[in-house]
Amino acid sequence: xxxxxxxxxxxxxxxxxxxxxxxxxxxxxxxxxxxxxxxxxxxxxxxxxxxxxxxxxxxxxxxxxxxxxxxxxxxxxxxxxxxxxxxxxxxxxxxxxxxxxxxxxxxxxxxxxxxxxxxxxxxxxxxxxxxxxxxxxxxxxxxxxxxxxxxxxxxxxxxxxxxxxxxxxxxxxxxxxxxxxxxxxxxxxxxxxxxxxxxxxxxxxxxxxxxxxxxxxxxxxxxxxxxxxxxxxxxxxxxxxxxxxxxxxxxxxxxxxxxxxxxxxxxxxxxxxxxxxxxxxxxxxxxxxxxxxxxxxxxxxxxxxxxxxxxxxxxxxxxxxxxxxxxxxxxxxxxxxxxxxxxxxxxxxxxxxxxxxxxxxxxxxxxxxxxxxxxxxxxxxxxxxxxxxxxxxxxxxxxxxxxxxxxxxxxxxxxxxxxxxxxxxxxxxxxxxxxxxxx
Numbered sequence: 001x002x003x004x005x006x007x008x009x010x011x012x013x014x015x016x017x018x019x020x021x022x023x024x025x026x027x028x029x030x031x032x033x034x035x036x037x038x039x040x041x042x043x044x045x046x047x048x049x050x051x052x053x054x055x056x057x058x059x060x061x062x063x064x065x066x067x068x069x070x071x072x073x074x075x076x077x078x079x080x081x082x083x084x085x086x087x088x089x090x091x092x093x094x095x096x097x098x099x100x101x102x103x104x105x106x107x108x109x110x111x112x113x114x115x116x117x118x119x120x121x122x123x124x125x126x127x128x129x130x131x132x133x134x135x136x137x138x139x140x141x142x143x144x145x146x147x148x149x150x151x152x153x154x155x156x157x158x159x160x161x162x163x164x165x166x167x168x169x170x171x172x173x174x175x176x177x178x179x180x181x182x183x184x185x186x187x188x189x190x191x192x193x194x195x196x197x198x199x200x201x202x203x204x205x206x207x208x209x210x211x212x213x214x215x216x217x218x219x220x221x222x223x224x225x226x227x228x229x230x231x232x233x234x235x236x237x238x239x240x241x242x243x244x245x246x247x248x249x250x251x252x253x254x255x256x257x258x259x260x261x262x263x264x265x266x267x268x269x270x271x272x273x274x275x276x277x278x279x280x281x282x283x284x285x286x287x288x289x290x291x292x293x294x295x296x297x298x299x300x301x302x303x304x305x306x307x308x309x310x311x312x313x314x315x316x317x318x319x320x321x322x323x324x325x326x327x328x329x330x331x332x333x334x335x336x337x338x339x340x341x342x343x344x345x346x347x348x349x350x351x352x353x354x355x356x357x358x359x360x361x362x363x364x365x366x367x368x369x370x371x372x373x374x375x376x377x378x379x380x381x382x383x384x385x386x387x388x389x390x391x392x393x394x395x396x397x398x399x400x401x402x403x404x405x406x407x408x409x410x411x412x413x414x415x416x417x418x419x420x421x422x423x424x425x426x427x428x429x430x431x432x433x434x435x436x437x438x439x
Contacts, residue, residue: 018047018095018096019095021045021046021095022043022044026042026108026112027039030113031112032115033082033116034117037081039112042073042074043106044073045072045095046071047072050095052067052077052093054089055090065079065080086114086116087114089114090108115194116192118192119143119148120141120142120143120198122140122200124139124140124188127204127205128207129206129264130206131178131182131206131207132240133240135175136175137188138172139190141198142170143192144169144170145192145193148190149161149191150174150191152187152206154182157184159177159178159181161176162177165360167360171360171364183208185205186203187200188204213294214237214240214294219284219299221427222300224274224302225304229271229273230272231398233268233398234286243262244256244287245286247283248282249280249302253277255272257272258273269398278302279301279303280301282302283300312351312425314417314419316334316337317415318331318376322410323368327376335379335380339383339385342420343384346389349420349423350389350391351391351419352377354374354393354395355395355413355414356369356413357410357413358413359397362397362398369395376418391424401415417430
């Protein structure tokens with residue numbers, strides 16, 4: 001009887017015994033941190049209580065889903081890698097014992113690697129440039145990362161971008177010095193800091209500068225008061241570095257532009273001193289260094305300062321973070337200080353002028369400055385200001401109060417100006433003191 005009991009005990013022990021699992025391979029052994037990946041694990045001694053997870057020091061364990069035990073030697077499961085840390089992860093297989101619920105594990109050290117996806121380029125603006133200009137390209141796509149490198153490639157020709165700014169995972173800007181470059185069609189390549197690259201084949205064309213005639217499409221703004229300075233932006237074609245700009249009146253009066261900056265072959269910025277100038281219609285003239293010129297007939301109007309509008313007063317500006325339109329916590333006090341003045345003077349009209357720094361596409365910055373002004377409007381209206389008193393103008397990047405090309409200047413230009421007046425302030429009054437306030 002004792003022998004029979006011992007046999008029964010041994011049989012029960014064997015039945016309840018849970019062996020430690022063994023891991024041979026995992027396939028695939030890598031995945032991207034924006035996907036869900038299905039893997040197969042080969043090994044031994046898997047059972048119906050086997051679990052699988054990925055483990056990395058300092059990170060939350062990543063437990064497998066949809067686990068299926070094909071046999072004691074094969075497991076299939078999925079891992080949701082979305083947003084998980086890149087790098088090497090240990091693969092851990094766990095068998096839970098039938099007695100005391102203890103765990104027996106096997107670990108494949110650094111068995112699985114999570115990687116960033118490669119970048120993709122879906123568009124570039126502009127798509128061509130002259131081999132006489134320094135040009136900023138605006139790229140759209142996906143998976144751009146801080147530290148990305150951008151270049152133009154054609155055969156053995158390579159042009160590396162300067163001043164690459166990754167605005168988001170889907171937008172970046174890159175400045176190219178095209179002066180003296182070989183004309184032709186170039187591939188556009190973005191390489192992230194992990195070495196992964198995306199290419200837009202034939203995405204950009206460099207054209208020979210043939211001393212073509214410049215052309216003006218528009219000037220912004222199209223008018224200004226004759227008691228102020230005004231900053232302008234001119235858009236067109238074939239502008240050369242060193243170009244001059246002037247306004248020419250019907251009687252031959254000339255207003256010469258100052259601080260002229262030829263940003264690229266398609267855009268010029270600068271200032272005009274309109275103080276005391278004759279009111280009327282003026283031609284806009286751009287003169288390239290080779291003396292070829294473009295004329296936009298009657299493109300600008302100088303207006304008499306309207307005394308009926310009366311004086312306007314600038315309150316304290318509200319500043320914003322890069323590429324954001326949410327009022328910063330450290331600016332709430334300034335907004336509330338301005339709000340007190342607005343509530344105490346309910347007869348005053350309010351102009352909210354939104355601004356952005358020079359980085360990013362011009363059209364994007366117009367929209368961003370609009371959203372910033374709307375954020376301030378929403379705040380003051382929620383506190384009791386009559387919305388009928390409030391006007392919004394979006395100036396984008398065209399009227400910087402500080403004209404440097406550094407973070408100090410950019411941080412000042414990411415702002416909403418607040419003007420008040422007894423009559424409704426006009427668009428031009430939102431920029432009337434930009435020249436005086438330039439730091």
